[in-house]
Structures are given as structure tokens and as C-alpha cells.
Amino acid sequence: MRLLHCTLILLLLSVFATTAIGQTSLTIIDAESGDFIPSVVVNIADGRRYLSDERGHVSLDLIEKTNGLFTHIAYEPLRTVVNPNSSITIKLEKKTNNLSEVTITSFESERSLMEQAAAVSKVDQAELYRFNETSLVNAFNTKAGIRLEERAPGSYRVSIRGSSLRAPFGVRNVKIYWDGIPFTAPDGTTALNLLDLTNIQGAEVIKGPAGSIYGAGNGGVISFTPEKIDQNKAEASMMGGSYGLVKYRVGVDQMLESGSLSASYVKQQSDGYRDHSALDRSVFQLQGRFEPSDRQRISTRLLYSDLFYEIPGGLTAEQVAENPRQARPGSATQNASIKQKTLYGTFVHDYEFNDHWSNHTTVYIQTTDFENPFNLDYKKETQYGYGARTRFTLNDQWGTFPVRLLFGGEYQFANTGAQNFGNRNGQADTIRFADDLITTQGFIFQQIEINWTPSLLMTLGVSENFSRYDISRTVDASTGDPYAAERTFDPVIVPRIGLSGKLTDYSSIYGSISSGFSPPTIDEVRTNEGSINLDLQAEKGINYEVGYRGEYLDGKVQLDASAFFFKLDETITTYTNEQGVVLFRNAGATDQKGIEAQLDYFLLRNPAGLIQELKMGHAYSYHHFRFKDYVNDGEDFSGNALTGVPQNNLVNKLDLITRTGIYLNLTYQWVDEIPLTDDNTMIQDPYQLMNARLGWRKNLGSAWQLELFGGVDNLLNEQYSLGNDLNAFGGRYFQPAADRNYYGGIKVKMRY
Known part of the structure; x- marks a missing residue:
């Protein structure tokens, strides 16, 4: 009788353990091609981290459903709920590269670049870090119609379509915002050299006058x-x-x-x-x-x-x-x-x-x-x-x-x-x-x-x-x-x-x-x-x-x-x-x-x-x-x-x-x-x-x-x-x- 009781207890513990800790199998693939994605970092809400293998596979031990964050250098981050004791396919979207997918907030209206009736250039974080990370100059100078000058380290001049004609030094005739906040002083000058690259994730540049919604500045x-x-x-x-x-x-x-x-x-x-x-x-x-x-x-x-x-x-x-x-x-x-x-x-x-x-x-x-x-x-x-x-x-x-x-x-x-x-x-x-x-x-x-x-x-x-x-x-x-x-x-x-x-x-x-x-x-x-x-x-x-x-x-x-x-x-x-x-x-x-x-x-x-x-x-x-x-x-x-x-x-x-x-x-x-x-x-x-x-x-x-x-x-x-x-x-x-x-x-x- 005692042996029977022990056996029942062991069975109950086994069932409880199986219920409490669910094995979850994740397969991470490219949303467009279906290819497996290796080296995806999976962050679980309780602080644990995993890395997908060559076949995009990750195994998780979960007690209850939780939030997961999936990150990879070539893909957009994805947050989603992960359930225990399940097999899930996670599809990641490539980081935006297509014009039809690029969202622009210029003219205070969030629309795709394809819908914007203006010359707008977007400088993303990857472009900012293609160079030596000491200034904005090189990244912005890869865009048509935009020219940043540095007469000495820290001494910037910004020219959008020739707008630096009247700027012997400093940044003038261009309106600058930072997180939607006017960074250009009310007198029309901007101390752009106050910002480091790490204070910026990206930038949008309107070329030409945009005074209908941003006020003074013919340069953009x-x-x-x-x-x-x-x-x-x-x-x-x-x-x-x-x-x-x-x-x-x-x-x-x-x-x-x-x-x-x-x-x-x-x-x-x-x-x-x-x-x-x-x-x-x-x-x-x-x-x-x-x-x-x-x-x-x-x-x-x-x-x-x-x-x-x-x-x-x-x-x-x-x-x-x-x-x-x-x-x-x-x-x-x-x-x-x-x-x-x-x-x-x-x-x-x-x-x-x-x-x-x-x-x-x-x-x-x-x-x-x-x-x-x-x-x-x-x-x-x-x-x-x-x-x-x-x-x-x-x-x-x-x-x-x-x-x-x-x-x-x-x-x-x-x-x-x-x-x-x-x-x-x-x-x-x-x-x-x-x-x-x-x-x-x-x-x-x-x-x-x-x-x-x-x-x-x-x-x-x-x-x-x-x-x-x-x-x-x-x-x-x-x-x-x-x-x-x-x-x-x-x-x-x-x-x-x-x-x-x-x-x-x-x-x-x-x-x-x-x-x-x-x-x-x-x-x-x-x-x-x-x-x-x-x-x-x-x-x-x-x-x-x-x-x-x-x-x-x-x-x-x-x-x-x-x-x-x-x-x-x-x-x-x-x-x-x-x-x-x-x-x-x-x-x-x-x-x-x-x-x-x-x-x-x-x-x-x-x-x-x-x-x-x-x-x-x-x-x-x-x-x-x-x-x-x-x-x-x-x-x-x-x-x-x-x-x-x-x-x-x-x-x-x-x-x-x-x-x-x-x-x-x-x-x-x-x-x-x-x-x-x-x-x-x-x-x-x-x-x-x-x-x-x-x-x-x-x-x-x-x-x-x-x-x-x-x-x-x-x-x-x-x-x-x-x-x-x-x-x-x-x-x-x-x-x-x-x-x-x-x-x-x-x-x-x-x-x-």
C-alpha cells in the first residue's frame, strides 16, 4: 500500500512538473523568403537570453506565457507573446530598405516616402556609423544636395542647396529640430556642435523651403x-x-x-x-x-x-x-x-x-x-x-x-x-x-x-x-x-x-x-x-x-x-x-x-x-x-x-x-x-x-x-x-x- 502511495505521488509530481515547465520550440525565419535566421537574440521578460542556431532554432523552458524580444542586425526588432509547451514559427521582417516601406514624418504627417510631395532624404543609424563617429559631416555628405562643412573640428556649417552663402561660420538659414523640439534658436542660428552622434538615431532632411509648417529658413x-x-x-x-x-x-x-x-x-x-x-x-x-x-x-x-x-x-x-x-x-x-x-x-x-x-x-x-x-x-x-x-x-x-x-x-x-x-x-x-x-x-x-x-x-x-x-x-x-x-x-x-x-x-x-x-x-x-x-x-x-x-x-x-x-x-x-x-x-x-x-x-x-x-x-x-x-x-x-x-x-x-x-x-x-x-x-x-x-x-x-x-x-x-x-x-x-x-x-x- 505504501509503495502504491509513493508511486502515485511520483506520478503527480511528474504531471505537475510537466505542466509547470513547458518546453517551447521556436523556429525563426525570414518573413519574405522563409530562410532560417541564425544568431537571433531572444530576450525573455524574466531576464534570460537565448541565441538561435544555424537552423534558426531556439528551445525555451517556460512556466507561463511571457513576452519575448527578438533582435538581429539585419531585421526589425519584434516583440511577441510566447506560450509554454508549444512550437512557434517567428517571422522577422528585414530592416526597412525599400522606398515604399520608408516612413517619413516630414511636414508633420507620417506617410510613406512614396507619398511625400517633397525632396526628403533620410539618414538612418547605419549611415551615421559608416565613418569615424566623430561628427555628422561624412554621413550627411553622402546625400544628394546636402553638404556639411567642418572648418575646424567642432566648427560646422550646413549647406542644403547652397544655403550656406551667408554663413561665414555656424549654422544659419536651416531649421533644425531634435525629437520635434526647435533646436534652432529664435535668432536663426543653430549650435549643431552641441550634439554628439550618440544623441541621434537618425535624421530626415527636407531640401528647399518648408516655411508653410516650419517657419523661417530657405535652406530646408x-x-x-x-x-x-x-x-x-x-x-x-x-x-x-x-x-x-x-x-x-x-x-x-x-x-x-x-x-x-x-x-x-x-x-x-x-x-x-x-x-x-x-x-x-x-x-x-x-x-x-x-x-x-x-x-x-x-x-x-x-x-x-x-x-x-x-x-x-x-x-x-x-x-x-x-x-x-x-x-x-x-x-x-x-x-x-x-x-x-x-x-x-x-x-x-x-x-x-x-x-x-x-x-x-x-x-x-x-x-x-x-x-x-x-x-x-x-x-x-x-x-x-x-x-x-x-x-x-x-x-x-x-x-x-x-x-x-x-x-x-x-x-x-x-x-x-x-x-x-x-x-x-x-x-x-x-x-x-x-x-x-x-x-x-x-x-x-x-x-x-x-x-x-x-x-x-x-x-x-x-x-x-x-x-x-x-x-x-x-x-x-x-x-x-x-x-x-x-x-x-x-x-x-x-x-x-x-x-x-x-x-x-x-x-x-x-x-x-x-x-x-x-x-x-x-x-x-x-x-x-x-x-x-x-x-x-x-x-x-x-x-x-x-x-x-x-x-x-x-x-x-x-x-x-x-x-x-x-x-x-x-x-x-x-x-x-x-x-x-x-x-x-x-x-x-x-x-x-x-x-x-x-x-x-x-x-x-x-x-x-x-x-x-x-x-x-x-x-x-x-x-x-x-x-x-x-x-x-x-x-x-x-x-x-x-x-x-x-x-x-x-x-x-x-x-x-x-x-x-x-x-x-x-x-x-x-x-x-x-x-x-x-x-x-x-x-x-x-x-x-x-x-x-x-x-x-x-x-x-x-x-x-x-x-x-x-x-x-x-x-x-x-x-x-x-x-x-x-x-x-x-x-x-x-x-x-x-x-x-x-x-x-x-x-x-x-x-x-
Whole structure:
């Protein structure tokens, strides 16, 4: 009898164990081809991790149903519920490569790229990390019509279709957003160098004016998206390279029950290729994302950036020939440099009222301490500011036609205390003048989108814009008397109309007419020698554009091409006085005609093979930009090529990814000659660049990922200037870029 009882107990325990712990068998395949996918990381909610084998198989011991996260370098992450004691086939989608699958949020409307009636380029995370990870320059320069310049490490200039004509330094005439938050100051300038690559997951770039919904800026819009947190992980990376380059990063991401927290710190230093061109930047970021309900999402972010870089200054052609690594005489003695500390606090709120109505609102506050000793003077500024943007969206029907209505507004305010001193051997000397500056800008916008047919979408948008500068001069050593000046720009109405039509599911055409305007920045109105130019007018332009997008051979070949004509009035150009101070003036009009094309294709695409991807890409820009009706001091520059803009630009790319984890990125760029003066008498010769990066990325078990990488920039050892000083006094046009240089690094990621 006792033996029978023991037997029954053992049987019951066996049944209980079988019920409590269910063996689950997973087979992970490609959703399109059905091929098995090896090396997929499977993260279970209780913290366990598994790795799929060569046949895409994973065995799990589960007590109850649980959430699983499936990740792979070549596929989109997938979250799904996994049940115990079952056999499940998991299908993963390839990471978006096809134009018809790319979702664009430009013009505040989330649609596929095929439906967008505008020239939009998307820069994804893989493209950002094809290079040395020290700046945005190389990745953005692979896109047609976009050109980033770096006159010295940390000194950026952004040109979208020639929009840097009026920017001797800094980023102007381009509107920049970060997570939907206005990152461009209300005076029209952007401190793009505050952001590190790790603060960005990707970007969308609208080429040409987009003022109907984004306000001022004829050059276009760059919208950065920060990295999204979808798993618990800790990361550390370190790299080094030529000319004293050192960069390291640490970061941690923590998932919550209904959100996430993350923190990161980045440090980058270099001595620079030229004398007096060192860089030292630290960036700390803390962010949280929360979902209080199914209809509500909140994100907050704290960004602190401590930036210092030296300014070597422009050289003449003779100085470049003598020694391209030298600094402009006097730059080191006067400690020409930028020291900037900035703190940003941001709040983003999304709310869905119902199935038709939603709202997206962003708010920021910021404070900045800025110090800029230069060869001719010494500038100090302290600034605080705030701003907000809100958008309401309605998705509904107008009769039988689907309609999307958007309306909202944006407002920004900044108060700056600015002081200009003499510069005595790098130290602030006697004060020359001091100003209290208040800049405000705001606009309201409305946009309607109507699907007249399933393949024809029309977009109508308009904004009403307001801006004002208040300058209170508290100290003026030349006159001894304080005074005040103000400039209120007349309200500007900026309309846009766009039509996009699908020819097939995999091709479309579009056309648009869009207006734009760009008031002068505070640095253009209030110049370094103390003058205040209230007569400087805002630029106004209109852009006509047509384009075609198509993909062929199941998305293996993709083409995106456009042609445009942009007519700009009251063009602002630079000139220098006898002291070498950069000043600004309106220069009549410009006619800007261009063709831009991007062609990408897969030579091989087999996620289950040894070579998973072999891809090539080509980007070409033809810019026939000319001055029109431009007469200055009796000289007629009408018909001359636009200063600072190459007529032709070609980029070729090759990317290789293997199953073993080895990858290769090759980039070749050819840039046409660049006129450096309005009279076109000084030209920078054409140049060609080649960059290469080789790396190995591997999952080590289920929790660890290791990456080793190295590369060469300027492989052909070309002598060139990446960012010239236009119309420079004394012939100091050139800012020589680094010759052949090397880098290498390591990244470690732990999932927990």
C-alpha cells in the first residue's frame, strides 16, 4: 500500500512538473523568403537570453506565457507573446530598405516616402556609423544636395542647396529640430556642435523651403530623432586615432513597466590636424519615456554639453603651399577659440483624444554660457531661452475623400547679455560695447491633405510668421551713450502646395510649389565691430520642384530623383571690411536650378548566406546657381556662379555585411571647383575623397555583443579645404582639412 502511495505521488509530481515547465520550440525565419535566421537574440521578460542556431532554432523552458524580444542586425526588432509547451514559427521582417516601406514624418504627417510631395532624404543609424563617429559631416555628405562643412573640428556649417552663402561660420538659414523640439534658436542660428552622434538615431532632411509648417529658413529642415529604448542594456565604447583623437562613451538603458529610462556620457578630444585646432567636448544626456495610458506618451530629456574648440583661422594660397598645418598668424597668440556650456531641458507629450483627434506638444528651456576670443576682439555671452510647439491632427472623411487636417503653432524667446571686449593676448581687455538682446519668433500653421483618389494626394499648407529683435546698448565706448534699437519684421505669409501620385505600388511622381523666407540673424544685424544694420532685409524665395521615386526587382534597385528651380530675392551675402570683420548686405537675387538623384541597389541580399548584404549607392547633384541683378560698388556680378557652391558633386558607396560579423564600408566623393568670391576670380580646385571602415560585430552568447572597428579617412591623401572663408579679406580663403588619417575602436554591449 505504501509503495502504491509513493508511486502515485511520483506520478503527480511528474504531471505537475510537466505542466509547470513547458518546453517551447521556436523556429525563426525570414518573413519574405522563409530562410532560417541564425544568431537571433531572444530576450525573455524574466531576464534570460537565448541565441538561435544555424537552423534558426531556439528551445525555451517556460512556466507561463511571457513576452519575448527578438533582435538581429539585419531585421526589425519584434516583440511577441510566447506560450509554454508549444512550437512557434517567428517571422522577422528585414530592416526597412525599400522606398515604399520608408516612413517619413516630414511636414508633420507620417506617410510613406512614396507619398511625400517633397525632396526628403533620410539618414538612418547605419549611415551615421559608416565613418569615424566623430561628427555628422561624412554621413550627411553622402546625400544628394546636402553638404556639411567642418572648418575646424567642432566648427560646422550646413549647406542644403547652397544655403550656406551667408554663413561665414555656424549654422544659419536651416531649421533644425531634435525629437520635434526647435533646436534652432529664435535668432536663426543653430549650435549643431552641441550634439554628439550618440544623441541621434537618425535624421530626415527636407531640401528647399518648408516655411508653410516650419517657419523661417530657405535652406530646408533637418529633423533629428533620438535613440529609442527597447531593451535593458549597458554599453561602453572607446576609440582613438590620428592627431590625438580619443573618444569614449558609457550608457545604460532600463526598461520600466510602462516606459524606459536611459543615461549616457560621451567625451571626445583631439589635438587637430592644424596648429591651434584642438577640440574637447563632453555631452551628458538623461532621458525618460513613459506611457501613462494607451492614449498618452510622455518623454523628457536633460542634455548638458560642454564644448571647447580652437579656431586656427583662414590661410592664403601661399600659406597653404608653405605649410597647410599652420594656423593663421595671431590665432594662437590671441587664443582664438569657442567655449560653450549649454543645458537643455525638454518635455514631449503625445495624446490621442479619440480615433480621429490627436495632439503633439513639445516644450524646452535652455541656458548657455558662451565665450569667443578671436584675433580682432573678445566676445562673451550669457543666454537663457524657452520655446514650445504644438500640433493638432484630425483624420476624417470629406464626403468620400480621406482628409487629414493639421494646425498648430510655435513660439521661441531668448534673452542674451552680449559683451565685446578688446583681446590682449587671449584675455578680455577694455570693453567696447555691451548689449541686452531679446529675440522672439513665432508662427501659426495650417495644413490639409486630401486623397482625391487612392493614388493621388494633395497637400495645401500656409503659415503666418512673426519675428522681432530688441537691442538695448548699455555700453558703447565709441560714443559713451547708451541707446536702444529694435526691428520688427512685417508678418510673412508662407504658402505651399504639393501633389503626389502613385504610378504603381512601387513608383510615384510629385510636384510642389513652396515659398520661403529667412530674416537676418542677430549676428548679421549686430556685427563684431559694433555696428547695427537695421536695413538688412529678410530673404524671400519661391521653389518649384518635380520628382520621381521608384523601386525595381522587388526593391533591390531604388531611384529617387528631382529637378527644381529656386528664385531667391534680397539674397544676403558676406563681405569684409579693411579690419577683416565680416559684414552682410542684400545682393539682389539669385536663380538656382538643379537636378539631384540618388540610386541604391543590392548586388546581393541573402540574410541566411555568408554574405548577407552587398549594396552600392550613388548620389549626384548638379547645381546651376547664378547671381541675378547683383551690382555692388559699380561691379556687376550678375550671371556669376553662386559663391561657395560646387556645380557638380558625386558620391559612390559600397557596403558589405557578412554572417561572420565582418563588415566593410567604402565611400568615394568627387567635388567640383568652388568659387570663393562673388566675382568668381578665386576658385578652389576640384577634389576627391575616399574613406574606408572595416569592422567585426558579433553576439557572444545571448547577453553580450562585441564590435571591433578601424578605418582610414582621406585615403587618397588629398589636399583640400572642407569649408572655405568666402570673400575673405587678405586672401585668407582656405581652411585646410586633414590629410590621410586613421582611427580604430571597440564597443561592448551587455543586455541584462
